[in-house]
Amino acid sequence: MNQLYPIFLKVHQLNILLVGGGNVGTEKLEFLLKSSPKAQVTAVSREFSESFISLASKTDTVTMIEDVYHEKYLGAKHLVIAATDDKAVNKQIHDEAKDRYLLVNVADTPTLCDFYLGGIVTKGNLKVAISTNGKSPTAAKRLRQLLEEVLPEELDELLDNLNAYRDTLKGDFEYKVKAMNEITKGLVNKD
């Protein structure tokens, strides 16, 4: 059983440290920005690949620092992602982040992760996150692609309409719960 608890982070108001600007660093940044274009990211790497630089340069919320990792970069950060190709450095980042009670992801070592990055589907206001408990990231990718295709674009319109209806409801909490459940019945009714 997958015991991970998903939360939806407002990464535009959290500071993320990403260490390592190679293939994996680029992939992590790409999915982060795809879902959260204004994610606040400080990227530290001995060197950055061309694709990392071109991706990071597209937004002003990503800062690149060409340097080897140092503990000082953990200052004023909420989340840390270690994506260097040096296992010892990744472990050091993990240990120093844990000393500060920061949440840390070590891309190449699931056992050193406090959280995993998941497959993510966004349709306007709707967001679905997928995890395979680290068993098969590729399966998470395929499921993401499948859901991106089958979830209709109209879902966002539906959410807007439901929100407008919700705002018209006058009455106590119990009344609102009843009304919202009634009007959304058709979403799960198979007949």
Ligand SMILES: C[C@@]1(CC(=O)O)c2cc3[nH]c(cc4nc(cc5[nH]c(cc(n2)[C@H]1CCC(=O)O)[C@@](C)(CC(=O)O)[C@@H]5CCC(=O)O)C(CC(=O)O)=C4CCC(=O)O)c(CCC(=O)O)c3CC(=O)O
């Ligand atoms: C545990 C986790 C930790 C974390 O990184 O957060 C992790 C770990 C590892 N990934 C590895 C490999 C690959 N990862 C991908 C792709 C993705 N990986 C993602 C998440 C996660 N990857 C977390 C678990 C999520 C879950 O619970 O399911 C996704 C969903 C999200 C994202 O990256 O943002 C994103 C798809 C996004 C999308 O398309 O929607 C591909 C496929 C591809 O790139 O096409 C491959 C190559 C094929 C293969 O190996 O499967 C390796 C082996 C490295 C090696 O061999 O050295 C490890 C390490 C290990 O497992 O030991």
Ligand SMILES: NC(=O)C1=CN([C@@H]2O[C@H](COP(=O)(O)OP(=O)(O)OC[C@H]3O[C@@H](n4cnc5c(N)ncnc54)[C@H](O)[C@@H]3O)[C@@H](O)[C@H]2O)C=CC1
């Ligand atoms: N979680 C995932 O989705 C995946 C994880 N991996 C693993 O991730 C690791 C990284 O792989 P790649 O990105 O392909 O390697 P890469 O060689 O493309 O990138 C590594 C980056 O780390 C930087 N770096 C190395 N030492 C550093 C230090 N001390 N301080 C700061 N930056 C430093 C390098 O300059 C380089 O930019 C590998 O261990 C690989 O097995 C690989 C594929 C997928």
